[in-house]
């Protein structure tokens with residue numbers, strides 16, 4: 001029985017915790033086609049919250065609904081990359097559908113040799129993608145573009161957004177799903193050239209509920225031929241802390257501890273938990289804390305006296321500063337995915353183990 005957990009970035013786990021509603025909405029959007037607002041969506045979440053995995057699932061959903069998909073990461077050359085993979089996927093999709101040789105269908109012509117071999121100047125990108133979309137439209141095929149790791153400082157990202165907006169208004173069957181870290185997305189949204197992006201649906205990948213984490217643990221384990229005791233499941237769920245990557249780390253080490261038996265026990269969970277926490281500490285926590293400024297850390301420390309959640313005026317009083325002054329730190333920490341804002345503007349530390357880590361340093 002091989003270990004079913006996937007503590008590796010970018011890998012889609014066998015069961016996604018807490019994404020059912022979003023995926024259903026996306027499924028509906030892809031079936032509805034043009035006009036559904038969720039076809040233009042921004043996925044926003046901290047490191048390891050599951051953005052790349054979710055993009056993969058949406059791409060899979062799109063394929064099932066008869067769309068073709070072009071996936072890319074925001075980087076120089078991304079526009080050409082999108083076009084080439086869209087052309088390639090369109091050709092093989094039509095080939096499968098029509099059972100004709102690619103050469104004989106019109107996408108073959110769209111794939112004009114001069115395009116395929118020589119990247120044309122970027123200004124031509126709109127004409128080329130429009131030609132492809134026109135072609136796809138005749139077969140009622142939509143094009144989903146996914147862009148991972150969005151960045152605001154990239155001219156091609158801006159160009160993509162503006163061309164996409166035009167294509168939408170022309171009624172193209174097209175969808176753009178982007179994913180990025182909160183700080184990058186927020187910079188992108190501030191860019192005046194692409195104010196249209198502010199109207200995209202936004203989906204935040206915050207903490208996943210314990211119930212959903214627990215169900216995903218049980219399903220993953222059961223599908224791979226083991227089971228887990230109630231006590232062990234409680235420990236595992238608590239260790240995961242509502243965080244996708246930590247769930248996979250926890251599951252992975254708990255499974256390793258139970259290598260020789262079929263029911264994962266409390267003892268396996270306790271041992272696995274220690275290994276998962278060590279891995280998380282060295283792999284995520286230390287680098288996250290290192291990237292924070294002194295002011296950010298002081299803000300976090302001022303949250304420690306509150307057991308579950310804090311409010312800004314209390315934090316300000318502890319730091320002997322005005323609420324206005326410290327709101328910069330609040331914004332920075334929210335963007336880093338380290339804290340979360342709840343009902344009534346309450347703030348809580350959302351990164352697993354961070355509170356314990358800071359408390360130990362304080363001691």
Ligand SMILES: Nc1ncnc2c1ncn2[C@@H]1O[C@H](COP(=O)(O)OP(=O)(O)OP(=O)(O)O)[C@@H](O)[C@H]1O
Pocket residue numbers: 006007008009010011012013015016017018019045046047048049050051052053054181216244245246247248
């Ligand atoms: N919904 C989920 N439930 C459980 N595990 C998940 C879920 N989504 C992703 N994972 C797991 O969490 C880890 C991180 O996922 P992923 O690489 O998609 O995160 P990310 O947000 O793209 O991270 P980064 O910002 O570093 O690119 C992976 O191990 C993946 O298998």
Ligand SMILES: [Mg+2]
Pocket residue numbers: 009010051052053148
């Ligand atoms: Mg990613």
